[in-house]
Amino acid sequence: MDNKIKPIKKRRLSEEVLKKLQSMIIDGTYKTGDQLPSERELSELFQVSRASIREALRVLGTLGFLDSRVGVGGGTFVKKISIDALINPFSEILGNEKELIIEMLEFRRILETEIARLAALRRTEEDIARMERSIDLMREDIENGGIGIEGDTAFHDALAAACKNSVFEKMLLMAKGLLVKTRQTTLKLKGRPEKGLEDHIKIFNAVKKGNSKLSLKLMMEHIEKAQADATVKNF
Amino acid sequence: MDNKIKPIKKRRLSEEVLKKLQSMIIDGTYKTGDQLPSERELSELFQVSRASIREALRVLGTLGFLDSRVGVGGGTFVKKISIDALINPFSEILGNEKELIIEMLEFRRILETEIARLAALRRTEEDIARMERSIDLMREDIENGGIGIEGDTAFHDALAAACKNSVFEKMLLMAKGLLVKTRQTTLKLKGRPEKGLEDHIKIFNAVKKGNSKLSLKLMMEHIEKAQADATVKNF
DNA sequence: GACCTTTCAAAGGTCTTACCTTTATATTAT
């Protein structure tokens, strides 16, 4: 046969445009803050319909690379790239893929322990105050018969803020979103809330003292305990 | 003043559609493999133009949640959700945001050390063979005057595969993409290639023996060495 | 009856055109 295998991928026009614009942003043709040509001009330049242009712009926009404003002085602009742009804005959509949940838990463990370690090294007075508030919040809720989930979350968020690394912070945010169901399940188990609170207090003291090794160790144990039950049974 | 603050966010119609479809996928209205109504039907259902529908579908498609085929038996289908869908498909776009690079390096350090630890616990014969090949590759390139970047990358990839956690694997992939320039810079420094190779061999032996603690420790040192120069000077 | 060819229609892909909405600025009137 003369025919070779056909890897002929027909791309949509909007994808071509997408790729092109992407590479133009990467190579610096359009830099942060720059204005792109208007949709009508792009349509003219790429020789495709405005609809195709818009489909590409919409994707780039949703992904956090572009920003559009109507009116005079409006147009499409290249946004400052942030970590948010790395994480899929629809992460929550993950749902119940079991293997992934196990893997995500593993990921979260290492993420949180490192956050605790860094937090011990970098926390400010403000961070410490925020952690204290979260602990109080959790205590109060538990005393009133709640499971303290709000304070629990607040504590981990406060730690993440204290570690002064936006990548870790965002990663944790993503992981949390994905594992929200898992966490709720875990916390509902009898006795967990009180023990969780104890753990938080210990971690807090270690972080406050700036003892990074201890912070890491305690967080590791905290997560491992919390996950021990969850991993196999609850899904 | 009677006027309250205006949180009036006018959303684009395509965004409304996007949100709605997203929530329908999350809540299980449309499950993996299901076919969505045709664009024309959706247009009718949502009472918006087909263009708006398409803009929403294009975003969901690019994000990896949907898949479209033309022709008879074609249509728009819900894809199986994978980890890939969590990472922005355009991560490479990051570029030279300095603060982010520092933070990403910190992230990569913890990622790679944990990968090394897990790899020591889970590596198969196949993984070991793959690591060996990468080491040979690096050695040969260095002997021929190269910087061994290909083998270097291959080694880290092999480790990632050996850790048997797709989340770590994908995260590393993302981090690598973002830091590609950084890595090249680092490797070009005099003397680095040989030292890097030595490190790899040591790590390899630890992983092969299944010594997870040592693997972690060696990788930690390896990364720290490699990053020590890079962090401040080279950007 | 088995097999090939043709026809067909649904669904995505694309283009065109027209109109709406927003909004800073220039113009005009008071």
Place this chain on the structure above:
DNA sequence: ATAATATAAAGGTAAGACCTTTGAAAGGTC
């Protein structure tokens, strides 16, 4: 000088017409 008004550019939306792809049904041939 101030306030009301017109303007035009740019994004947002709609409607409709084609094009292309592609599996399956219909029909014909051996």
